[in-house]
Amino acid sequence: MAGPSAGPSPTVAIAYHSGNGHTAVLAQAVREGAADAGAAVTAIQVDTITERQWQQLDGADAIVFGAPTYMGTASAAFHTFAQATSGRWAERAWADKPAAGFTVSGSKSGDKLHTLQYFGVLAAQHGMHWVNLGLLPGWNSSAGSEHDLNRLGFYLGAAGQADVDLGPEAVTKADVETARHLGRRVAETARRFAAARV
DSSP states (O other): OOOOOSSOOOEEEEEEOOSSSHHHHHHHHHHHHHHHTTOEEEEEEGGGOOHHHHHHHHHOSEEEEEEEEETTEEOHHHHHHHHHTHHHHHHTTTTTOEEEEEEEESSSSTTHHHHHHHHHHHHHHTTOEEOOOOOOOSSOSTTOOTTSTTTTOOSSSEEEEOOTTSOGGGSOHHHHHHHHHHHHHHHHHHHHHHHHHO
16 A cells, blocks of 8 residues: 655545444545545544534545435435535635545445535535546446445445445445545545645
């Protein structure tokens, strides 16, 4: 595994909600990937967010959004958080920060694309710069397998699948590694943005 790139050490905040533990597994993987790339990382559960954690989001160089996909969109707890960012939207507090997203659902598709698009629109409203997954799809040929990175073929962000009747252990290694890749990519992008400001 490559070490962190040269340049200032970025700060990455992960703002996520996890209903049954599956999204928390991906959040941890994003955290590990960003840390592997040299970032200082804070993971914030948005359904219990504190004023100090709001300040950590404001001070972060990049923010990664995460939530399970329920009924075709991000969970209600994440929507509540997103609506609570309206004051920061008015102040442009997060403008020009890199942003990215990840989600998980019980189905292979599960309308996860809509959740990632929702995160992207939220980031755009805040004037943020969206960081895509940057991976070609896996498992799309006879030579591929369910163990491939980006095995579900998403581009906007990291997406995972976990059986609804199982706990966090149901998140596959391939989906975890895909989320870890996203974390590294966000940290590297945040480093380039931070270097450009110096």
